[in-house]
Amino acid sequence: MRILHTMLRVGDLQRSIDFYTRVMGMQLLRTTDRPEQKYSLAFVGYGDEKDGATIELTYNYGVPSYEIGTAFGHIAIAVANAAAACDAVRAAGGNVTREAGPVKGGSTVIAFVQDPDGYKIELIEAKA
Template sequence: MRILHTMLRVGDLDRSIDFYTSVLGMRLLRRKDYPGGRFTLAFVGYQDESEGAVLELTHNWDTPTYDLGTGYGHIALQVENAAQACDRVREKGGKVTREAGPMKHGTTVIAFVEDPDGYKIEFIER
């Protein structure tokens, strides 16, 4: 067994695809419209789905926004340098919500950014 993907519901699919590809450097792996159900699925990731876990971005055509709820945590990405990763996000208009620095009660360097829908993404420095 292995993890295939994590699904996020997004309000503006093109804006979300742009964030995950242009800002975070993922690739758009596939995208398909389902007119009968009025939704579109797009899969993004750093590697092919056969090689590792990816993100499924689900856009329900009639739902422009979502409440994130209190149970969701974050997506974690390994980066070489968390401060530089934050700078790249900021340069491309992204939102940094916690600058790079040691985690509370530890020494691992982390940072947090948000995607266009407010989902948290943690950078963990290698």
């Protein structure tokens, strides 16, 4: 078994595709439009779906926003350098909500960014 994808409901599909591809450096892997069922999907990720997990962006026609809720936490992405990743996100117009630094009570360097729908993304600096 392996994790295939995480699904996020988004209020503007193209805005979310732009964020995950342009700001986060993912690739748009595939899209599906289901007008009869009134939704569209876009799968984004860092490589082929057969090799790793992806994010499924789901746009339900006519729904401009969602409440994140208190159960969902965040998506985590490994990066080589958390501070440099924050700089790149910021330069691309993204929102850094926690600058790179050690996690409380530990030495792992993390940072947080937020996507246009309010979902948090943790950037975890890979240890050498």
